[in-house]
Amino acid sequence: MYLNPKIEQRVVQAILWVFTLATVFILFFIIFYILHKGLPVLSYNFLTTNPLDMGKSGGIYSTIIGTIALTIMSLLIATPLGVGTAIYLTEYTRESRITRVIRFGSECLSGIPSIIFGLFGFILFVTKLKMGWSILSGGLTLAFMLLPTIIRTSEEAIKSVPYNLHEVSYSLGSTQWQTVTKVVLPSALPGILTGVILSVGRSVGETAAVIFTAGSALRMPTSLFSSSRTMAVHFFILAREGISMPNAYGTAAVLIITILIINIIAYRLMHKFIKKYS
Amino acid sequence: MTRLERNERLIKIALFVIACSAVSILAVITIFIFSEGTPIMFKYGLRSFLLGLDWYPSEQSFGLLPMIIGSVMVTFGSLLVGVPFGLACAIFLTEFSSRRLRHILKPIIELLAGIPSVVYGFIGVVILVPFIRETLGGPGLSVLAASIILGIMILPTIISISIDSLQAVPRSYREGSIALGATKWQTTKMVILPAAKSGIIASIILGMGRAIGETMAVIMIAGNAINIPRSVLDPVRTLTSNIALEMGYASGEHRQALFATGVILFIIIMILNTIANATSVKGKAAK
Numbered sequence: 001m002y003l004n005p006k007i008e009q010r011v012v013q014a015i016l017w018v019f020t021l022a023t024v025f026i027l028f029f030i031i032f033y034i035l036h037k038g039l040p041v042l043s044y045n046f047l048t049t050n051p052l053d054m055g056k057s058g059g060i061y062s063t064i065i066g067t068i069a070l071t072i073m074s075l076l077i078a079t080p081l082g083v084g085t086a087i088y089l090t091e092y093t094r095e096s097r098i099t100r101v102i103r104f105g106s107e108c109l110s111g112i113p114s115i116i117f118g119l120f121g122f123i124l125f126v127t128k129l130k131m132g133w134s135i136l137s138g139g140l141t142l143a144f145m146l147l148p149t150i151i152r153t154s155e156e157a158i159k160s161v162p163y164n165l166h167e168v169s170y171s172l173g174s175t176q177w178q179t180v181t182k183v184v185l186p187s188a189l190p191g192i193l194t195g196v197i198l199s200v201g202r203s204v205g206e207t208a209a210v211i212f213t214a215g216s217a218l219r220m221p222t223s224l225f226s227s228s229r230t231m232a233v234h235f236f237i238l239a240r241e242g243i244s245m246p247n248a249y250g251t252a253a254v255l256i257i258t259i260l261i262i263n264i265i266a267y268r269l270m271h272k273f274i275k276k277y278s
Numbered sequence: 279m280t281r282l283e284r285n286e287r288l289i290k291i292a293l294f295v296i297a298c299s300a301v302s303i304l305a306v307i308t309i310f311i312f313s314e315g316t317p318i319m320f321k322y323g324l325r326s327f328l329l330g331l332d333w334y335p336s337e338q339s340f341g342l343l344p345m346i347i348g349s350v351m352v353t354f355g356s357l358l359v360g361v362p363f364g365l366a367c368a369i370f371l372t373e374f375s376s377r378r379l380r381h382i383l384k385p386i387i388e389l390l391a392g393i394p395s396v397v398y399g400f401i402g403v404v405i406l407v408p409f410i411r412e413t414l415g416g417p418g419l420s421v422l423a424a425s426i427i428l429g430i431m432i433l434p435t436i437i438s439i440s441i442d443s444l445q446a447v448p449r450s451y452r453e454g455s456i457a458l459g460a461t462k463w464q465t466t467k468m469v470i471l472p473a474a475k476s477g478i479i480a481s482i483i484l485g486m487g488r489a490i491g492e493t494m495a496v497i498m499i500a501g502n503a504i505n506i507p508r509s510v511l512d513p514v515r516t517l518t519s520n521i522a523l524e525m526g527y528a529s530g531e532h533r534q535a536l537f538a539t540g541v542i543l544f545i546i547i548m549i550l551n552t553i554a555n556a557t558s559v560k561g562k563a564a565k
Contacts, residue, residue: 009463013374019366020375023437024383026430027390030401084296092290104555105301111484111551112307112544113491115518119540120307122525123314144303151300175282177289198392205394208493208518212525236396236494239403252397259392267385 031256038253041246047254051218055234056244060251062220066135066228069221070214071203073139074146079196081143082150083185086192089151090158091180110148114208117145121213133215133227141213142206146199153198157191158184160277190273194266201262205255207232231255311544315537327538333504335524335532342539344506348514349490349546351507352424352500356489359429361482364436368478371437372444373466384441391434399498402427407499416511419501424514427495432485439484443477443558444470476557483554487547493518517543 003011045059052058085106089099121141131137161184169179185192207230215227216237229237231251238248319327322340330341367387371380402423411418447470455465471478501513502523515523521536521543528536 005461005464009461012463016366016370016374019363020370020383023363023367023390023433024386027386027393030393030397033401033405034397081296081299084293085300088293088297092293102297102301105304107555108548108551109300109304109307111487111491111547112304113487113493113518113547115491115493115521116307116311116540116544116547119521119525119537120310123537124306124310144307147300147303175286177286201392205392205396207394207396208522211522232394232396235400236498239396239400240498248400252400255394255397259394260389263385263389263392 031260034249034252034256038249038251038256041250042253046250050220051234051247054243055218055238055247057247060231060234060247060254062218063229063231063234063251064254066214066221067204067230067232069135069228070138070142070210070230071200073135073224074142074203075196075199077140077143078146078150078199082147082195083154083192085147085151086154086158087180087185089155091176091184106148106151109144110152112145114145114206117141117209118212120144121209126213132225133213133217134225135214135221135228136224138210138214138228139224141209142203145206145209146202149199149202150192150195153195154188154192157188157195157273160191160273161187162277190269190276194270194273197262197266197269201259201266204230204258204262205232206230207236211236231258308544311537311540314534315539315541318531318534319538319541328542331506333520335528335535338531340531340535340538342517342520342542344504345515345517345520345539346542347506348421348500349516349518349543351421351510351514352428352496352516353486353489355421355425355510356428356432357482357486359426360432360436360485360489363429364433364481364485365440365478367433367437368440368444369466369471372441373462373470387437388434390430391438395431395492395495396498398427398431399495402495402499410511414511416509417501417513419499419513420511421500421507421514422510424496424500424516425510427499428489428492431492431495432488435488436481436485439481440474440478443474443481446477447473480554480558483550483557487550487554490516490543490546490550491518493522497522 047059047064048061049059050062051060085102089102093099118141121137125131125137125140126133165183165187166179169183174182210230211233214230216229216233217227218229219226221228231254235248235251235255238244238251327340327342328346329343330339331343332339332341333344371383375383406423406426407418410416410420410423451469451473452465455469460468496516497519500516500519502515502519503513504515507514517539521539524532525536
């Protein structure tokens with residue numbers, strides 16, 4: 001079959017258009033559908049009262065607190081480790097077998113499915129180390145999951161800091177660490193923050209790894225050792241067990257809005273960062 | 279040695295220790311999953327695990343074949359959906375769209391990656407599953423439903439990595455081809471795609487890894503029945519759902535068998551990651 005190249009070009013272009021539009025349509029459909037069904041449920045009360053009767057009535061207050069606690073916990077662990085690794089890889093060593101091993105390890109870690117992290121966290125933190133289902137177990141497990149993302153984004157951010165900034169700093173007599181903390185990190189901060197914020201998004205939406213490590217208790221968490229249910233887990237349980245569809249939609253709407261805000265902030269920050277160095 | 283120099287030394291050592299964290303975590307996870315999962319595999323024989331058809335944990339029968347087939351079917355199904363859409367988006371955004379349109383569409387598509395997997399599963403339950411049940415028959419909770427939802431979920435992986443590899447093709451390739459009188463599509467088909475091939479393959483393999491590893495969405499829409507599906511409208515259980523569904527109440531050998539499921543999943547993922555890594559490294563070396 002011979003097709004005139006110009007006609008073929010038109011046909012292909014039209015097909016590609018349709019596929020791309022379909023993809024964008026799917027995304028908007030999901031967001032609007034959830035918001036359409038969920039927004040009417042949302043109210044000040046829904047956000048500030050605890051779930052009652054397994055979530056059949058009441059709001060989602062304790063799950064919001066649980067989500068925040070778990071996210072903060074995981075970031076407190078993952079951020080220093082991730083940024084530290086990135087600093088080491090970019091500023092303190094040359095490409096060598098060790099850096100390749102570190103990068104490969106981090107890449108493998110990012111490919112591991114969340115359910116494996118859940119299994120691992122359950123056996124190590126929950127049972128072997130006797131931390132039980134708790135914010136601590138969940139936070140540690142999530143931190144391990146987030147680590148590769150933070151390493152990768154921080155590394156890219158640090159790499160894009162122009163080298164002459166280093167040279168100026170050294171020429172003023174500062175040490176390597178002073179250069180890193182006073183010159184490199186402040187310049188790379190928006191890029192690093194982008195990675196951290198995207199990690200917040202991941203930890204808010206994560207279910208499989210959290211449900212087996214932080215548990216699903218509906219009570220308000222009181223310490224690092226109390227079990228807590230996140231919004232995503234709450235939503236999953238409400239929907240899967242058919243406890244309350246309106247409350248499920250409401251929770252989903254809160255999740256989607258949170259994710260939207262996080263993505264917008266990350267996008268803004270990233271753009272500022274890119275503008276600064278290009 | 280001055281105090282400053284000593285501090286610098288200490289900092290360098292501390293950073294090296296921190297840098298080893300990712301690798302150590304990977305090692306610890308591997309050791310834990312294997313040490314919990316492999317003993318029971320050897321106790322009952324690898325054959326009975328990989329090729330056994332019956333999963334009755336209370337009667338010490340731990341055949342994982344239906345779940346392995348389930349995972350494979352759902353994963354390939356998701357590729358049938360995700361690859362055409364993903365590649366079309368990537369090609370459109372890098373080769374055919376204007377800069378402005380690209381700047382609008384790319385972040386929008388990246389948003390797909392941020393939507394929690396439970397939300398995808400939920401959309402599957404409330405929209406796709408009833409639709410399949412009413413138009414095509416069967417229970418609706420099926421290989422087909424899981425494939426479509428997973429196909430959408432792997433789009434961001436395929437799109438963003440493919441875009442990276444398409445953009446990495448040097449401008450001179452495009453200019454050379456256009457100068458020879460080729461149309462944009464001819465250029466894409468004969469010059470750009472072959473040049474970006476390894477990155478695109480890597481994106482598909484990583485998408486496969488995501489599909490195989492996805493759990494919560496699949497639990498909600500695949501039906502979870504333990505049998506080998508005869509058609510795409512039959513329900514199916516994957517390796518990941520098998521773990522997540524029974525972990526809550528399993529104990530003793532049952533729990534070990536779930537870890538064995540994890541071991542198989544882990545090995546599949548590691549093989550896929552290594553292939554993806556090798557293809558993209560090979561691609562970079564070729565340039």
